[in-house]
Amino acid sequence: MIYTLTANPSLDYIVRVKNLEIGETNRAYETEIFAGGKGFNVSSVLSALGYDSIASGFTAGFSGAELERLLEARSFKKDFIPCSGRTRINVKLKAQEETEINGTGIEIDDAQVEELFDHYKAIADGDVLILSGSIPGCLDKDFYARILDSQKDKDVLFIVDASGELLAKSLPCHPFLVKPNQAEIEELLGIKIHDDDELIAAGRKLQEAGASNVLISRGAKGAMLIGEDGAIYEAGCPQGKLVNSVGSGDSMVAGFVAGWIDTHSLEEAFVQGIYCGSATAFCADLAQKEDIDALKASSPITVCRTA
Ligand SMILES: Nc1ncnc2c1ncn2[C@@H]1O[C@H](COP(=O)(O)OP(=O)(O)OP(=O)(O)O)[C@@H](O)[C@H]1O
Numbered sequence: 637m638i639y640t641l642t643a644n645p646s647l648d649y650i651v652r653v654k655n656l657e658i659g660e661t662n663r664a665y666e667t668e669i670f671a672g673g674k675g676f677n678v679s680s681v682l683s684a685l686g687y688d689s690i691a692s693g694f695t696a697g698f699s700g701a702e703l704e705r706l707l708e709a710r711s712f713k714k715d716f717i718p719c720s721g722r723t724r725i726n727v728k729l730k731a732q733e734e735t736e737i738n739g740t741g742i743e744i745d746d747a748q749v750e751e752l753f754d755h756y757k758a759i760a761d762g763d764v765l766i767l768s769g770s771i772p773g774c775l776d777k778d779f780y781a782r783i784l785d786s787q788k789d790k791d792v793l794f795i796v797d798a799s800g801e802l803l804a805k806s807l808p809c810h811p812f813l814v815k816p817n818q819a820e821i822e823e824l825l826g827i828k829i830h831d832d833d834e835l836i837a838a839g840r841k842l843q844e845a846g847a848s849n850v851l852i853s854r855g856a857k858g859a860m861l862i863g864e865d866g867a868i869y870e871a872g873c874p875q876g877k878l879v880n881s882v883g884s885g886d887s888m889v890a891g892f893v894a895g896w897i898d899t900h901s902l903e904e905a906f907v908q909g910i911y912c913g914s915a916t917a918f919c920a921d922l923a924q925k926e927d928i929d930a931l932k933a934s935s936p937i938t939v940c941r942t943a
């Protein structure tokens with residue numbers, strides 16, 4: 637089974653305003669509410685690729701109830717752990733410029749963390765555990781490391797898509813895959829990367845710190861994989877019209893995992909990850925199976941592998 641975790645989900649409230657005037661009463665011409673959560677995105681794209689998963693997440697209050705309602709239609713298995721407070725509401729204000737205000741909210745106590753650990757006792761040899769995104773401020777930055785540590789006696793594939801200290805602290809637990817983008821690597825290492833050689837060197841530092849494979853996503857420029865086989869895989873991505881890149885990174889993670897399970901080839905997993913990331917970038921929402929298949933049929937990807 638594949639397990640995904642969204643420790644810090646949100647309700648995303650999109651507000652479109654023609655001409656925002658700060659300090660005035662403004663009228664939106666359109667509002668929308670979406671379920672936000674990177675682990676849920678990964679589970680959705682895994683479903684599209686034919687893989688079932690169990691998506692855990694902490695939820696609370698009326699916004700948590702609405703989040704759960706919005707996720708009902710998605711076909712993965714849900715494992716919501718009820719908490720106090722309120723699932724955060726992130727406001728995305730789309731006017732002349734885009735402004736985002738991420739809310740606060742949820743309170744998670746030790747008993748609720750224990751509940752998650754209890755559920756994760758079901759994880760078995762051969763399973764996959766994907767930890768995606770940030771954690772609420774009430775949890776310590778070693779949260780992912782603690783989860784991975786609790787599973788270390790099992791033969792589980794760990795995937796971590798996080799940033800900063802949360803990512804840094806999980807590296808010694810030897811995740812099979814981490815998927816930073818370039819900005820996240822720069823932040824983690826406190827450096828500025830100017831060229832491919834520096835990017836490779838930075839990726840290798842994450843390997844030295846414990847990650848087996850480092851998949852660096854580069855938006856429209858494609859991706860690079862620093863493989864556990866010692867090779868570097870580089871590829872551009874299919875050309876297309878960018879519609880909405882939210883969830884591209886999560887789609888890439890889902891594609892890589894599915895590709896790896898299918899083939900046990902790093903190169904195939906890498907290519908599948910790029911297709912899924914790009915298919916989502918070219919869609920209004922997360923990519924569906926038809927979107928991914930159409931992209932594969934129309935846009936071959938050439939991988940440059942250097943040993
Ligand atoms: N504009 C684009 N055109 C084509 N493909 C894209 C584009 N943006 C993203 N992708 C695809 O999706 C992959 C992941 O995107 P990106 O690097 O933006 O991830 P990210 O920064 O982790 O995103 P997020 O965490 O917000 O989902 C890229 O490597 C690429 O394959």
Ligand SMILES: [Mg+2]
Pocket residue numbers: 797817885886
């Ligand atoms: Mg990302």
